[in-house]
Amino acid sequence: MSLNSDSRIFIAGHRGMVGSAVVRALRAKGVEALLLRSRAELDLCDSVAVERFFAEEKPEMVIHSAARVGGIHANRTFPAEFIYENLSVAQNVIHSAWRQGCQRLLFLGSSCIYPREAPQPIPETALLTGPLEPTNEAYALAKIAGLEMCRHYRNQYGVCYHSAMPTNLYGPGDNYHPDHSHVIPGLLRRFHQAKHDGANSVVLWGTGRPRREFLHVDDLAAGLLTLLETEHPPDIANIGCGEDLPIRELAEVIADVVGFTGEIKTDPSMPDGTPRKLLDISRMRALGWSARISLVDGLRQTYAECLQNGRFEG
Numbered sequence: 001m002s003l004n005s006d007s008r009i010f011i012a013g014h015r016g017m018v019g020s021a022v023v024r025a026l027r028a029k030g031v032e033a034l035l036l037r038s039r040a041e042l043d044l045c046d047s048v049a050v051e052r053f054f055a056e057e058k059p060e061m062v063i064h065s066a067a068r069v070g071g072i073h074a075n076r077t078f079p080a081e082f083i084y085e086n087l088s089v090a091q092n093v094i095h096s097a098w099r100q101g102c103q104r105l106l107f108l109g110s111s112c113i114y115p116r117e118a119p120q121p122i123p124e125t126a127l128l129t130g131p132l133e134p135t136n137e138a139y140a141l142a143k144i145a146g147l148e149m150c151r152h153y154r155n156q157y158g159v160c161y162h163s164a165m166p167t168n169l170y171g172p173g174d175n176y177h178p179d180h181s182h183v184i185p186g187l188l189r190r191f192h193q194a195k196h197d198g199a200n201s202v203v204l205w206g207t208g209r210p211r212r213e214f215l216h217v218d219d220l221a222a223g224l225l226t227l228l229e230t231e232h233p234p235d236i237a238n239i240g241c242g243e244d245l246p247i248r249e250l251a252e253v254i255a256d257v258v259g260f261t262g263e264i265k266t267d268p269s270m271p272d273g274t275p276r277k278l279l280d281i282s283r284m285r286a287l288g289w290s291a292r293i294s295l296v297d298g299l300r301q302t303y304a305e306c307l308q309n310g311r312f313e314g
């Protein structure tokens with residue numbers, strides 16, 4: 001499927017980190033007929049409003065990047081909101097897209113949908129083969145429901161609905177909340193503050209031993225366009241950079257990028273989450289996609305964007 005300058009594409013969640021990266025990537029390709037709605041204009045949890053929107057606008061293609069997301073602490077503190085909102089937006093958007101004749105939909109999942117004890121690197125076939133990581137189970141279950149809906153609609157109705165499973169993401173437009181963010185924005189903020197205050201040390205949550213893989217959101221957006229341009233995409237495709245590192249080492253890289261030279265401590269009373277979740281990215285490699293932005297370059301760029309846009313203020 002080719003993306004034309006007049007392709008009518010609805011990007012659900014276009015103000016989020018992923019959605020805004022997708023908008024940038026599509027505009028860079030000359031696709032201008034984007035259908036964008038803010039939350040105030042269209043509440044994706046409202047099934048009647050979503051159905052009306054699809055009936056009126058008839059998108060040809062949907063990228064479903066709307067989600068309530070958060071780091072390990074937010075996920076375990078607000079599991080009810082995470083499961084309710086993510087289930088609602090997934091089922092409303094997928095079902096209305098199908099009812100209103102949309103043939104192509106790309107759903108965004110997450111690497112946390114895989115079992116906690118999945119083999120590493122994690123192949124897509126590990127889905128639903130074991131228990132989930134408890135700290136993000138509610139979010140994962142909602143995402144699993146969404147991607148399974150896509151698979152069943154594809155099988156039963158013949159529409160091309162498929163899913164991408166990104167690894168841990170970072171980049172412009174991230175959430176920098178001190179407690180509810182993911183590890184990269186959380187640590188960028190904490191190291192920046194420590195440097196500003198002249199503090200001697202910074203504390204990491206958990207033991208610093210879990211390993212994580214990180215992908216710049218612009219690399220993800222390029223991968224999503226690759227999937228959309230593939231005529232017969234796989235039901236699920238993992239998207240990662242292919243390498244992971246311990247949180248402690250990530251913290252050292254961030255300290256260096258920010259220019260913090262003090263001590264790095266750990267707080268084992270905070271959760272570690274899953275020990276490791278490196279994705280097997282052979283399906284995306286076979287389609288000719290790979291990540292281009294190295295972690296150090298991506299972090300430098302992201303920190304510069306934070307300073308420029310006052311992300312740590314307030």
Ligand code: GDP
Nearest residue numbers: 071072181182183186204205206210271272273
């Ligand atoms: P996860 O991949 O779902 O566990 O998401 P996170 O990005 O929230 O956390 C990744 C890892 O970083 C976990 O092991 C956390 O315990 C650890 N971590 C260390 N410091 C922080 C922090 O300041 N914020 C967050 N969110 N995680 C941290």
